[in-house]
Amino acid sequence: MKILIHLLILIFIAFIGGCMKKGESEFLQKKYVLKLLPGVNNPRNSEGDFITLRDGRILFIYSHYTGNSADDHASAFLAGRYSSDAGKTWTQEDVTIVEQEGLMNVMSVSMLRLQTGEIALFYLRKNSDSDCIPMLRISKDEALTWREPLKCITDRDGYFVLNNSRVVQLKDGRLMMPVSLHKTPGDSVFASIGRIWNYYSDDNGRTWKASQEVANPGSVVTQEPGVVELSNGDIMMYLRTMSGVQYFSYSKDRGETWSQAEPGNIKSPCSPASITRIPSTGDMLLVWNDNGIDQKRTPFNIAYSEDEGKSWINRQIIEENPEGSYCYPAIHFTAKTILLSYFDWSTRGSVIVRMKYRDIYN
Secondary structure (H helix, E strand, O other), X not given: OHHHHHHHHHHHHHHHHHHHHHOOOEEOOOEEEEEEOOEOOEOOEEXXXXXXXXXXXXXXXXXXXXXXXXXXXXOEEEEEEEEOOOOOOOOOOOEEEEOOOOOOEEEEEEEEEOOOOOEEEEEEEEEEOOEXXXXXXXXXXXXXXXXXOEEOOOOOOOEEEOOOOOOEEOOOOOEEEEEEEEEOOOOOOOOOOOEEEEEEEOOOOOOOEEOOOOOOOOOOOOEEEEEEEOOOOOEEEXXXXXXXXXXXXXXXXXXXXXXXXXXXXXXXXXXXXXXXEOOOOOOEEEEEOOOOOOOOOOOEEEEEEOOOOOOOEEEEEEEOOOOOOEEEEEEEEOOOEEEEEEEEOOOOEEEEEEEEHHHHHO
């Protein structure tokens, strides 16, 4: 009888554990492989992105702040670290990728391997609170050298936000750059409600056109958009808001026009989510703050979707320190593992963690 009772208990525990994997959060199995903590004359390290080079190395470029202030408008340049073993270990010294060419800073990196084989480096050049424009540099020699910067938005002036790891290339080659505009040179105040556009390019970033502005009939606080291509060719845009959820908008014409922004199914504070597609399975991967109760950027979670974002399953905890403030993730895939970088406002530092594909699905 004792053996039978013991067996029933084990079965019950296994059943409960299996249920939790599809509903309640568990801790993600991960390993910290790089910690970019602030130091002397380096008050903040944040907003980065990855690229795999032809020789197998991985380059991570991030916003390296200098001086004494960690404010978004403080001094910063773009720094790089390299890994030669699929992200297990990283170089310990920064390499300067882009000097501080803006009057305030340069920050917020997105990188792409274009279908031409070139590497595209996007970042914000910030001159004032009404002059912040996405820039593009191209490398033809695997990030050894970069062409002169190209201004991506030329049809209007203002303070545009392009998050890190946000620019995508569609299957047909079109580049998509979702942005929010918060102030123009003629405005007296910095608006919390961002005006949302998607800029697109059909010539690998040489020229850009603006989409129709995304309608916001409820005048909710919309900021920091991201986009992901769906399996049917539609584009889903997701936006951080102060409404307790991420808002969604959809395009059926490759990002030129958009449906009005509406509440989605991702609980969230006013903090950026990140959605991308897992190459080996085709499932969508979500990294976000699973918190629709208050505006704290904790906990920090990961989940995936098998049905194009209609539902999110196997939610796991990446970080849950109640004093933490986790945000601005970048996701990168290697043959056997996933690399994830993110920033913690509470420490003013960033980390890179490494996980196995099976840990996302377990």
